[in-house]
Amino acid sequence: MNPTSNNARILLVESSSQELSLLRAPLESGGHLFNVATEDADVLRAAAAAQIEVVLLDCELARANGFELLTEIVSTEGAPSVLVVAKSGDVATAVEAMRRGAEHFLELPLSSGELENALQSAFRNRTPEPAAMATEAPAGLIGHSPGMRRVLNQLDRAASASKVTTLILGESGTGKELVAKAIHALSDRAQAPFVALNCAALTEGLLEAELFGYEGGAFTGAAPKGRDGLFAAAEGGTLFLDEIGELALSLQAKLLRVLQEGAYRRVGSSQDVQTNVRILSSTNRDLESCASQGSFREDLYYRLNVLSIQVPPLRERAEDIPLLAVQVLAEVCAEHSKRIDGFTESAMRRLTGHSWPGNVRELRNTIERSALMLESGRIQPKHLGLARQIEPALPSEVEDLSLSAMEKEHIRRVIRETAGNRSQAARLLGVNRTTLYNKLKRHGLSASAS
Numbered sequence: 001m002n003p004t005s006n007n008a009r010i011l012l013v014e015s016s017s018q019e020l021s022l023l024r025a026p027l028e029s030g031g032h033l034f035n036v037a038t039e040d041a042d043v044l045r046a047a048a049a050a051q052i053e054v055v056l057l058d059c060e061l062a063r064a065n066g067f068e069l070l071t072e073i074v075s076t077e078g079a080p081s082v083l084v085v086a087k088s089g090d091v092a093t094a095v096e097a098m099r100r101g102a103e104h105f106l107e108l109p110l111s112s113g114e115l116e117n118a119l120q121s122a123f124r125n126r127t128p129e130p131a132a133m134a135t136e137a138p139a140g141l142i143g144h145s146p147g148m149r150r151v152l153n154q155l156d157r158a159a160s161a162s163k164v165t166t167l168i169l170g171e172s173g174t175g176k177e178l179v180a181k182a183i184h185a186l187s188d189r190a191q192a193p194f195v196a197l198n199c200a201a202l203t204e205g206l207l208e209a210e211l212f213g214y215e216g217g218a219f220t221g222a223a224p225k226g227r228d229g230l231f232a233a234a235e236g237g238t239l240f241l242d243e244i245g246e247l248a249l250s251l252q253a254k255l256l257r258v259l260q261e262g263a264y265r266r267v268g269s270s271q272d273v274q275t276n277v278r279i280l281s282s283t284n285r286d287l288e289s290c291a292s293q294g295s296f297r298e299d300l301y302y303r304l305n306v307l308s309i310q311v312p313p314l315r316e317r318a319e320d321i322p323l324l325a326v327q328v329l330a331e332v333c334a335e336h337s338k339r340i341d342g343f344t345e346s347a348m349r350r351l352t353g354h355s356w357p358g359n360v361r362e363l364r365n366t367i368e369r370s371a372l373m374l375e376s377g378r379i380q381p382k383h384l385g386l387a388r389q390i391e392p393a394l395p396s397e398v399e400d401l402s403l404s405a406m407e408k409e410h411i412r413r414v415i416r417e418t419a420g421n422r423s424q425a426a427r428l429l430g431v432n433r434t435t436l437y438n439k440l441k442r443h444g445l446s447a448s449a450s
């Protein structure tokens with residue numbers, strides 16, 4: 001093993017610390033390629049090299065330079081992960097290092113197992129998982145409740161199967177269209193159109209023309225030159241059929257033909273039109289029961305339900321409400337150019353204690369109405385217009401319910417639950433890894449959030 005290999009992935013930064021030099025042996029025994037640096041210029045030059053992925057930084061060196069070296073390392077393009085190594089009892093310095101962007105704090109003396117675990121965690125975090133690479137999730141698809149974790153974990157599977165129909169189940173207002181949009185955005189069809197249609201909003205005749213298009217003069221009032229339908233508009237992309245359970249039986253048969261043969265006919269035409277469109281659908285009905293009762297075609301139900309995602313109602317994910325409320329308020333404030341400082345503790349208790357029959361849609365409407373009533377300050381219970389209910393207590397450690405404080409506390413908990421795995425934490429929070437890193441830095445949180 002050559003510690004000065006040009007293919008090194010690890011940079012060991014030593015000062016006068018004899019203990020840190022002892023890490024060379026476990027690095028070599030672990031099969032790691034690494035370089036050693038002692039001068040600031042050497043550190044920055046090596047850290048800028050593309051092959052350096054992890055920096056083991058001596059806390060004594062960081063203190064000597066007023067943490068300027070650490071700040072410069074993490075601010076470089078494609079910055080490596082920094083693991084700060086300190087003697088036992090040097091916690092204050094380590095905390096400051098975390099605030100400046102270090103990913104882990106390792107306490108000397110350090111066993112080879114502890115070192116290896118920290119290195120593997122750092123390497124994993126530098127390879128974002130597919131969901132962590134997505135753009136920030138809209139309000140409704142964030143949270144760390146068991147139900148939302150299941151939804152987020154199923155998004156990747158549905159997105160990767162870009163030719164497979166997926167049925168999204170859930171009550172009205174739970175965010176089923178948001179799930180469909182997320183599947184489309186994560187799939188290889190993301191650059192093609194996403195088109196949505198509410199099947200309950202149109203009569204049978206209009207719905208057929210809207211879906212498949214029509215020839216000129218096909219019916220009274222038809223445009224002379226005809227018109228393309230939504231299948232043509234969504235070509236190569238995704239067509240989302242909301243409330244598919246409201247589709248008439250005659251149209252169900254025509255949709256089944258599209259799924260089986262990949263072709264449809266415009267209204268008034270005898271010519272087939274080939275199509276490459278992925279169908280996502282949603283319903284708040286029990287389609288299996290509808291199929292057994294004859295109000296929905298059983299063969300179409302099985303075609304649509306190749307994959308299914310159940311979106312939980314808000315009352316079953318009450319632990320997500322504080323974070324949802326904070327994000328919704330931020331969106332509302334941006335939309336209406338308002339400056340609202342957050343929620344009072346009693347207002348947040350009122351929100352978490354409400355049953356939310358209208359789910360996330362009702363939550364958004366409630367917060368938007370409340371924000372529009374205020375010029376400034378925090379939202380209070382009287383602004384919400386919600387009936388009093390038995391209010392679950394918020395965690396005792398959360399006393400400041402400002403937007404910033406609520407976000408910080410939620411990120412702290414998710415980081416703790418994921419044992420410092422930033423990619424996994426980003427997935428659960430609905431943000432990409434870079435956004436999470438910036439939020440950790442802004443709030444002064446470490447990767448362990450202890």
